[in-house]
Amino acid sequence: MNLTLKIWRQKNQQDKGGFKDYKISDISPDMSFLEMIDVLNEDLVKKGEDPVHFDHDCREGICGMCSMVINGRPHGPKQAITTCQLHMRSFSDGDTITIEPWRAKAFPVIKDLVVDRTPFERIMQAGGYVSINTGGVPDANAIPIPKNMAEDAMDAAACIGCGACVASCKNASAMLFVSAKVSQLALLPQGMIERKSRVEKMLMQMDAEGFGACTNTGACSAECPKEISLTHIARLNREYYSAKVYSENV
Amino acid sequence: MSWFTKALSGSVGKKLVMSLTGLFLILFLIEHLIGNFMLLKGDGGVAFNEFAHFMKHNPVILVGEIVMFIGILLHVIDGLALERKNRSARPIGYATPNKSAVTSWTSKYMGPFGIIILIFLAIHLYDFFRYKYFSPVDNMPGTDISDLASLVYIKFQSLVYVVFYVIAMIVIGFHLNHGFQSAFQTLGLNHAKYTPAIKFIGSLYAILVPLGYALIPVIIYIQNISN
Amino acid sequence: MSKILDSKVPEGALAEKWSKHKFNVKLVNPANKRKYDIIVVGTGLAGASAAASLGELGYNVKAFCFQDSARRAHSIAAQGGINAAKNYPNDGDSVFRLFYDTIKGGDYRSREANVYRLAEVSNNIIDQCVAQGVPFARDYGGLLDNRSFGGAQVSRTFYARGQTGQQLLLGAYSALTRQVANGKVKLYDRTEMLDLVLVDGKARGIVTRNLITGKIESHSAHAVVLATGGYGNVFFLSTNAMGSNATAAWRAHKKGAFFANPSFTQIHPTCIPVSGDHQSKLTLMSESLRNDGRVWVPKKAIKGLSAKDAVSLPEEDRDYFLERKYPSFGNLVPRDVASRNAKMMCDEGRGVGSTGLAVFLDFADAIKRSGKDVITAKYGNLFDMYQQITGDNPYEVPMMIYPAVHYTMGGLWVDYNLMTTVPGLYAAGECNFSDHGANRLGASALMQGLADGYFVLPYTIGDYLANMPNEKVSTDHEAFQTAEKEVKERINKLLSVNGNKTVDEFHKELGKIMWDYCGMSRNEEGLKKAKKMISEIRKEFWENVNVIGDNHEMNQSLEKANRVADFLELGEVMVDDALQRSESCGGHFREESQTPEGEALRIDDMFSFVAAFEYAGDNQPEKLHKEDLVFDNVKLTQRSYK
Known part of the structure; x- marks a missing residue:
C-alpha cells in the first residue's frame, strides 16, 4: 500500500505547530497502525529528521497510552479498539490519512501527537x-x-x-x-x-x-x-x- | 456561595437546571399548543380569545407565567454559560470532522438551535408584552375579552412571517429531539427498560408538537388565500 | 552458602519463618517515620503497592515511572488471574500446596523460604484487593469465583474477566493515588531513572531524566526500591510493552547489585506469529485456548501452507504432535514443553504460514463437538482479537501460533528481605529473581508483585531504616554530582555518534541473536557464537548509532538508545549464564542435557544453585557467585508429561 500521511507536528508546548505531509510506500496490510508510523520514523531518522513523537506502550489495547485522532476519530475508524490494535488492512491503497493529537484545553500538546x-x-x-x-x-x-x-x-x-x-x-x-x-x-x-x-x-x-x-x-x-x-x-x-x-x- | 448555589453552578448542576427547566418548558409547549389549536375552531377566534382571557385573569396561571419566564431565563442563561464553557474547552479544533454516524447530529448543535429559538422567542415575546401591557387590543364586540385572535389572523397573512414561524418550529423540533431524552439522562434516569421508550416518546414529541404549531399558521395562511 | 551471598533466611520451621521474622525485625517509631525518605522506581503491581503501603506507614515516598501515568505500567496487560491459597472451592488447596506447586513448577531453582512466604501472604492479597474495590468475578451467590489455570490441579485462580492485571493494578494505583493526595507520595511521571547513587556503600538516591524537558535531576533518600519489571525486551520481540526496559536494574547492577539467573526466560507458546520485518511486539493469547484447540503441523513439509489451505488438508496428512508425544497431557503440556515442541516442528521445516514460523491451533473439532455458541462464549473476545490482528477468522480456519518471550524469571539477586547486594537497595516484582526459579507458573506473577509490595517490603525496609540514622544526604554531595556527570556524558555521547544505523536496527539485531541462540533451546556452540556477536554489535553501536535531536526536549530516539545500550550489555550476561548452566531446567533448555526421549534433564547435584553475577568493570567478564539452594521440605523430582 502507498499512503499519504498528514501528521500534526509540534516541536514543544510553546510551538504553534502545523500539519506536515509524508508519503509512505510498501505498507503491508498486516502491519499495525503504529508499526506503520514506526516505519515512517525509521525513514525520518535515516534522513536525519526528527521522528514523529507519539505515546504508546503495551500495544495490546490495555495500557491506555496511545492517543491519536485518525481521520477525525479517536483511535481510528473501528469501534471498540485502541490505535495500537488498529491494522492497516482497515485502509486502502492511495488513502490520505490525517493524524492529530487529542484536542482539549485540559490536554495540552507536549510534542507532536503526545499530550499531557x-x-x-x-x-x-x-x-x-x-x-x-x-x-x-x-x-x-x-x-x-x-x-x-x-x-x-x-x-x-x-x-x-x-x-x-x-x-x-x-x-x-x-x-x-x-x-x-x-x-x-x-x-x-x-x-x-x-x-x-x-x-x-x-x-x-x-x-x-x-x-x-x-x-x-x-x-x-x-x-x-x-x-x-x-x-x-x-x-x-x-x-x-x-x-x-x-x-x-x- | 451557599451549598445550594454551589451545587447548581458546577457543570452537572448547570445541566440539572437545563434539564428541569427544559422539562418544564416541554410541558408548557403542550398547554400553549392546546390554546393555539382553538384558532382553528372556525368561530372567528372566540374560543381562543376566551381561553386567553381565562389565562390572563387566573391567579394560578399568572404565578405559572412568572415561573415560566424564570424557567426560560435560567434555561437561556445556563445554556449560554455552558455553551461558552464547552467551546472554550477545545481552543484548537480538529482538521477533520468526525464522520462516524454513531451520534445523533441534533445533539451536536443544541447551542446554535437554542440561539435561533431565542431569536424567535424574542420577537414572539415582544408581541406578547406589547399587546399585553402597552398597546391594548380592542375587545371583542359586546364583551370585555380582548380580540387577540384577529391580531393573529392578520399576522399570519404575511408569508414571510409564516415561513419564519415554520422554520423556527423545525428548529424547535431538532432542539426537542435531543433535549427531551437528554433531560432524562441528565436527571440520571437511564435504564435498560425505560430509556428506549423515553427516546421514542421524545422523538415523537419532537415531531408532533412542532408540527402542530407549524400547521396553524400554514392553515390560516392557506385559508386566507383561498378566501 | 557463599559468603557474599547471605540469603538471610530466618531459622526455624518453614511455616514459622515469616511470622518469626516479622517479630524479630526492628521497627521505626511512628513519629520518626516521617524523617525517612524512600524512593520507589516503577509503578507496576510491586512498585505501586510498595509506594502506597510505605506512604501509609508514614514514610516520605518518591515514586517514579516513565509512562505518563502510574496506571500504565505493564502489569496492566496480565490477563489470566492471580493465585491464592484460599481454598474457597474446597478442593484441597493449602498454603503448602501452593508453595509446593510453585517450587516444583520452578523446576527446583528457587528458594524455599521465599516461595513459602509468597504462598502464605497470597490470601491477604485477595482480601486487600477486594477491599480496594477490585471487581473480581463472582458466582451467583455473590462469593468470589475461582478457576483452574495453567494445568494446576486445584482451582485457586481469582480473576476479573481477561483483565485481572489491569484491575489489580488499578487497585494498587488507587491506593498510590490516595497517598499522592495525602502528600505522602510524590509522583514523578514521565521520569526515567538513569543511575543509582551510593554513599558510603549504601544506596542513597537516584539520578533521573525528565522525559519532557530532558532535565537530569538527583533525588536523595534513605532507601531505594526498584520495581522496574523484567528484561524480556532484550529479545526485541516479546509480549512486553514497548517501553519495558532493564535500564534501572542494569545501572544498579553496575553499581554493585548482583544479577541472578539472567538466562531464565519464559517463552509463552500461544502468541500470534510474527507477520514480517515491521513487527514491533508480539501479542499473547490466553493459554486457555489450548483447552479446546488442537495443535498440529503437516506430516510432510508444505512450504507456505496458509490457514485457508490447511482446512482442506486430509486428517492423515496432519501431525497433532503434542497429542502424539504426550498422550496423557496432550495439548495441555506446560508452557516450556509446548513452546519447545513448536520450535522443533518449525526447525524440521514443517512450520506453517508464509514465514514457516508458526503451528496451527485448530478449533474445528471443538466447534463440531460443542457448537459454535459454546466456543464463542469461551473464547469470543480472543477470536475477535485474533481476527483483528491477522485478518483470519478462527471460526473458519485454524489459528496460527508461535512462542514468544513473555516473562523473565531472572533479575536482581535479593535476600529474604528483598534487599540486593547493595545495602539499602531493594528489588521487587519481576525485577528480582526470587520466587519463580527456572519457570513461572501461570497467575503467579501478579501474586508475587503484590506480595512484595504490600506485605514484604513494608516490614523489611523498616528493619533496615531502624538501624540507620535519619540524616539526609544532600543532592549536592559529590556522589550525586559524579553520577549526574556520568549520565550527562553518556547522553551526550549517544547524541554525538551521528552514525548510520538506527537504534531499532541494533535492537533487532540483538533480538535475533538472543532468540536464535539464547531462546527456546540453547547449546554451547551457539551461545559462544552469540557472545561474540553481541560484543561486536555493542562495539558498533557506540560507533555507528544515529540518535536524532537533542537532550532539551522530549526525545524518544534518545530514550530508546539509552535502553538498548543497556540491553546490549545485559544480553551478554544472559548468554554467560546460559553457558555456565549446562543442565536443562524450566525455561532453560540446553541441548546437551536431555533425556533419551528429548526431554529436559535437570542435573541437581551440579546446578542446584542460584547464579548471581557481579559486575567487574567495563568489558571485563562478570564474576559468578553461587547461592546454593537447600531443599528441606520438598523432594526433587523430574517433571514428566508423557
Missing part, C-alpha cells in the same frame, strides 16, 4: 479510591456481592484512562472518565463509605481542570475503546444529586 493527560491524575487523586490502608481488611468473602452488580462494576472499571472520551466529545468533557470510576465504586459495597464525598470532589476537580460539560451527545461512549456506557454518566448524575441533597458538606 495529568488532569486525569488529579481527578483520581480527588477521590478515585477507597480509603483503606494495607492490612487489617476483612476476608475477601466476608461481603457477598451480587454477580450482576460485580459485572456492572467491572464494565465501568474496564476504563483504560486513554482520554478518547475527552477527545471525541464536542465539549471535551471528561464525564465518561469520571463516571466510570464513580460508578464502579458506587456499585460496590466497599465504595459506599465515601460515596458522597467522592462524587463531589471528583466532579469539582473535573470542573477545575477546564473540561467541558456533558451534553449527552454520546460520542464518548461511541468512541470508547472499552465501550463504557452512558448509563454510568446517568449514575454519576444521580450520585451527585444525592450527595448534594444528603451529604453534610456545606
Whole structure:
C-alpha cells in the first residue's frame, strides 16, 4: 500500500505547530497502525529528521497510552479498539490519512501527537479510591456481592484512562472518565463509605481542570475503546444529586 | 456561595437546571399548543380569545407565567454559560470532522438551535408584552375579552412571517429531539427498560408538537388565500 | 552458602519463618517515620503497592515511572488471574500446596523460604484487593469465583474477566493515588531513572531524566526500591510493552547489585506469529485456548501452507504432535514443553504460514463437538482479537501460533528481605529473581508483585531504616554530582555518534541473536557464537548509532538508545549464564542435557544453585557467585508429561 500521511507536528508546548505531509510506500496490510508510523520514523531518522513523537506502550489495547485522532476519530475508524490494535488492512491503497493529537484545553500538546493527560491524575487523586490502608481488611468473602452488580462494576472499571472520551466529545468533557470510576465504586459495597464525598470532589476537580460539560451527545461512549456506557454518566448524575441533597458538606 | 448555589453552578448542576427547566418548558409547549389549536375552531377566534382571557385573569396561571419566564431565563442563561464553557474547552479544533454516524447530529448543535429559538422567542415575546401591557387590543364586540385572535389572523397573512414561524418550529423540533431524552439522562434516569421508550416518546414529541404549531399558521395562511 | 551471598533466611520451621521474622525485625517509631525518605522506581503491581503501603506507614515516598501515568505500567496487560491459597472451592488447596506447586513448577531453582512466604501472604492479597474495590468475578451467590489455570490441579485462580492485571493494578494505583493526595507520595511521571547513587556503600538516591524537558535531576533518600519489571525486551520481540526496559536494574547492577539467573526466560507458546520485518511486539493469547484447540503441523513439509489451505488438508496428512508425544497431557503440556515442541516442528521445516514460523491451533473439532455458541462464549473476545490482528477468522480456519518471550524469571539477586547486594537497595516484582526459579507458573506473577509490595517490603525496609540514622544526604554531595556527570556524558555521547544505523536496527539485531541462540533451546556452540556477536554489535553501536535531536526536549530516539545500550550489555550476561548452566531446567533448555526421549534433564547435584553475577568493570567478564539452594521440605523430582 502507498499512503499519504498528514501528521500534526509540534516541536514543544510553546510551538504553534502545523500539519506536515509524508508519503509512505510498501505498507503491508498486516502491519499495525503504529508499526506503520514506526516505519515512517525509521525513514525520518535515516534522513536525519526528527521522528514523529507519539505515546504508546503495551500495544495490546490495555495500557491506555496511545492517543491519536485518525481521520477525525479517536483511535481510528473501528469501534471498540485502541490505535495500537488498529491494522492497516482497515485502509486502502492511495488513502490520505490525517493524524492529530487529542484536542482539549485540559490536554495540552507536549510534542507532536503526545499530550499531557495529568488532569486525569488529579481527578483520581480527588477521590478515585477507597480509603483503606494495607492490612487489617476483612476476608475477601466476608461481603457477598451480587454477580450482576460485580459485572456492572467491572464494565465501568474496564476504563483504560486513554482520554478518547475527552477527545471525541464536542465539549471535551471528561464525564465518561469520571463516571466510570464513580460508578464502579458506587456499585460496590466497599465504595459506599465515601460515596458522597467522592462524587463531589471528583466532579469539582473535573470542573477545575477546564473540561467541558456533558451534553449527552454520546460520542464518548461511541468512541470508547472499552465501550463504557452512558448509563454510568446517568449514575454519576444521580450520585451527585444525592450527595448534594444528603451529604453534610456545606 | 451557599451549598445550594454551589451545587447548581458546577457543570452537572448547570445541566440539572437545563434539564428541569427544559422539562418544564416541554410541558408548557403542550398547554400553549392546546390554546393555539382553538384558532382553528372556525368561530372567528372566540374560543381562543376566551381561553386567553381565562389565562390572563387566573391567579394560578399568572404565578405559572412568572415561573415560566424564570424557567426560560435560567434555561437561556445556563445554556449560554455552558455553551461558552464547552467551546472554550477545545481552543484548537480538529482538521477533520468526525464522520462516524454513531451520534445523533441534533445533539451536536443544541447551542446554535437554542440561539435561533431565542431569536424567535424574542420577537414572539415582544408581541406578547406589547399587546399585553402597552398597546391594548380592542375587545371583542359586546364583551370585555380582548380580540387577540384577529391580531393573529392578520399576522399570519404575511408569508414571510409564516415561513419564519415554520422554520423556527423545525428548529424547535431538532432542539426537542435531543433535549427531551437528554433531560432524562441528565436527571440520571437511564435504564435498560425505560430509556428506549423515553427516546421514542421524545422523538415523537419532537415531531408532533412542532408540527402542530407549524400547521396553524400554514392553515390560516392557506385559508386566507383561498378566501 | 557463599559468603557474599547471605540469603538471610530466618531459622526455624518453614511455616514459622515469616511470622518469626516479622517479630524479630526492628521497627521505626511512628513519629520518626516521617524523617525517612524512600524512593520507589516503577509503578507496576510491586512498585505501586510498595509506594502506597510505605506512604501509609508514614514514610516520605518518591515514586517514579516513565509512562505518563502510574496506571500504565505493564502489569496492566496480565490477563489470566492471580493465585491464592484460599481454598474457597474446597478442593484441597493449602498454603503448602501452593508453595509446593510453585517450587516444583520452578523446576527446583528457587528458594524455599521465599516461595513459602509468597504462598502464605497470597490470601491477604485477595482480601486487600477486594477491599480496594477490585471487581473480581463472582458466582451467583455473590462469593468470589475461582478457576483452574495453567494445568494446576486445584482451582485457586481469582480473576476479573481477561483483565485481572489491569484491575489489580488499578487497585494498587488507587491506593498510590490516595497517598499522592495525602502528600505522602510524590509522583514523578514521565521520569526515567538513569543511575543509582551510593554513599558510603549504601544506596542513597537516584539520578533521573525528565522525559519532557530532558532535565537530569538527583533525588536523595534513605532507601531505594526498584520495581522496574523484567528484561524480556532484550529479545526485541516479546509480549512486553514497548517501553519495558532493564535500564534501572542494569545501572544498579553496575553499581554493585548482583544479577541472578539472567538466562531464565519464559517463552509463552500461544502468541500470534510474527507477520514480517515491521513487527514491533508480539501479542499473547490466553493459554486457555489450548483447552479446546488442537495443535498440529503437516506430516510432510508444505512450504507456505496458509490457514485457508490447511482446512482442506486430509486428517492423515496432519501431525497433532503434542497429542502424539504426550498422550496423557496432550495439548495441555506446560508452557516450556509446548513452546519447545513448536520450535522443533518449525526447525524440521514443517512450520506453517508464509514465514514457516508458526503451528496451527485448530478449533474445528471443538466447534463440531460443542457448537459454535459454546466456543464463542469461551473464547469470543480472543477470536475477535485474533481476527483483528491477522485478518483470519478462527471460526473458519485454524489459528496460527508461535512462542514468544513473555516473562523473565531472572533479575536482581535479593535476600529474604528483598534487599540486593547493595545495602539499602531493594528489588521487587519481576525485577528480582526470587520466587519463580527456572519457570513461572501461570497467575503467579501478579501474586508475587503484590506480595512484595504490600506485605514484604513494608516490614523489611523498616528493619533496615531502624538501624540507620535519619540524616539526609544532600543532592549536592559529590556522589550525586559524579553520577549526574556520568549520565550527562553518556547522553551526550549517544547524541554525538551521528552514525548510520538506527537504534531499532541494533535492537533487532540483538533480538535475533538472543532468540536464535539464547531462546527456546540453547547449546554451547551457539551461545559462544552469540557472545561474540553481541560484543561486536555493542562495539558498533557506540560507533555507528544515529540518535536524532537533542537532550532539551522530549526525545524518544534518545530514550530508546539509552535502553538498548543497556540491553546490549545485559544480553551478554544472559548468554554467560546460559553457558555456565549446562543442565536443562524450566525455561532453560540446553541441548546437551536431555533425556533419551528429548526431554529436559535437570542435573541437581551440579546446578542446584542460584547464579548471581557481579559486575567487574567495563568489558571485563562478570564474576559468578553461587547461592546454593537447600531443599528441606520438598523432594526433587523430574517433571514428566508423557
